[in-house]
Amino acid sequence: MPPSDPSFESPPSSELTCSGSLLTWEMSDVELAVLIESLTSVVKRHGASSSLPKLMKSASFPYRDSNDALALISDDITQNLRMLKQPADQRFRCYQCGMEMDVNRVRVHVGKHILFFIRGIDEALNGIPVGLPLPCGFCGRSGIQTCAEVYLMKQKAPQARSNCRHQHKFNYAPSLVSNVSTPCTNVPIECLIPGCRAEVGSNITAVWKYNMPEHIWLCHPGYSSDGIEDGVPVPAAMARAMLITHEEEEMIGIPSDKIPPKDHLISYSNASENNIPTKPSRGKRQIRATTSSSTARHLKKHKSV
Ligand SMILES: [Zn+2]
Ligand SMILES: [Zn+2]
Ligand SMILES: [Zn+2]
Ligand SMILES: [Zn+2]
Structure with a gap:
């Protein structure tokens, strides 16, 4: 005072x-x-x-x-x-930047902080920085058991849920498409690598889209997380689901020099359905191995800490 x-x-x-x-x-x-x-x-x-x-x-x-x-x-x-009009628990204060918002904006807002982190950009925020492992797509925090419980509900029109205390309902199908008002497509998606998914009641375990490369490194060594790094390509449908378009990166504000090269898209689309690693891929360089993704390097750097 x-x-x-x-x-x-x-x-x-x-x-x-x-x-x-x-x-x-x-x-x-x-x-x-x-x-x-x-x-x-x-x-x-x-x-x-x-x-x-x-x-x-x-x-x-x-x-x-x-x-x-x-x-x-x-x-x-x-x-x-x-x-x-809104009760206080309809408001959310971002753990990363301190901004206050309607709970229904949380996923899209926090997705920006997560993508900045994944792309190796320090936002220099005052709050809890996004980190590893597997930041929660709702609150951006890591290492909280309830946040790690991420599911897709088994029903015709898929809906996602998480046990994060800041989870909110959102329309799943529209959120898969990036647009100006909601550029972030960070939603729970299925890991289609054989043997990974599990059924929990009427739910299927899922992984936040932006975390899928890290999930692959952590759970599926031998697979390539981006079609550029060494390893067996992931099933094509999964590759398509985890793709973040250049438009999305741009709308979220990632500087162009930090956006992964466009050719990872080509590698992905060449991936065949249900690839299964037959032998260790160690030492086998793939075509675009020289354009190693900065994302992968950044996250691996963190992982090895
Ligand atoms: Zn924030
Ligand atoms: Zn959370
Ligand atoms: Zn998996
Ligand atoms: Zn791209």
Whole structure:
């Protein structure tokens, strides 16, 4: 809080007071009011009121004023939150950049951070950076068990789900196509390499599209993750499903020198259905081995750390 604030006669006391057997902070009602005002203005300045944690009513939580009324409550923000049409849990605050948005925008928004990471571009964000392994397509975080539970539902029109606590429903089929308003096609897709998929109830295990190259490195050594690197090409349908078009990369904002070369598309489309590695492909260089993908190098660099 600004020390020049005229409402401050003197700064709040930082002395701890002994009250019975408890050590507590004690400050005057005026100081407390100024403090709440100041905290409120910080929250408002960041547009973060809906991100405030919600606490249950508590009779013992120590913030009470001299009249024993609850203190540190901002009537202003409470009022604002009540007036907002959306309940607070319909809002999401991005773990990576801190931006607040409607939950239904989360997948497309976070997909951008993930693709930047995969392409080796440091966005220099203030939050938790995207990392390995297998960043969650909803929240962008790694290493959380519920986020790693990604499925396609077994039904005629496929729908995806994840146990990420920030998951939201989206129309699966349209989200496979990149367009200006929703450029990101990072959706759960099936790994068609024989023996990989598993049925869990009425769901089939799936992998986030942007994570598929990493999935292949982790789970299917011997296969080529991009048709450029050494290895057996993945089944053609899977190659098509995991392809990120140049248009998508451009719309998401990947600089052209970081977009993988166009010829990986050709390699993919040459892949035959249901390739199965017959022998270790070690040492066998494929045609475009010289145009080694920067993505692969980048992720492998991380993997070896
Ligand atoms: Zn973000
Ligand atoms: Zn998640
Ligand atoms: Zn797999
Ligand atoms: Zn391409």
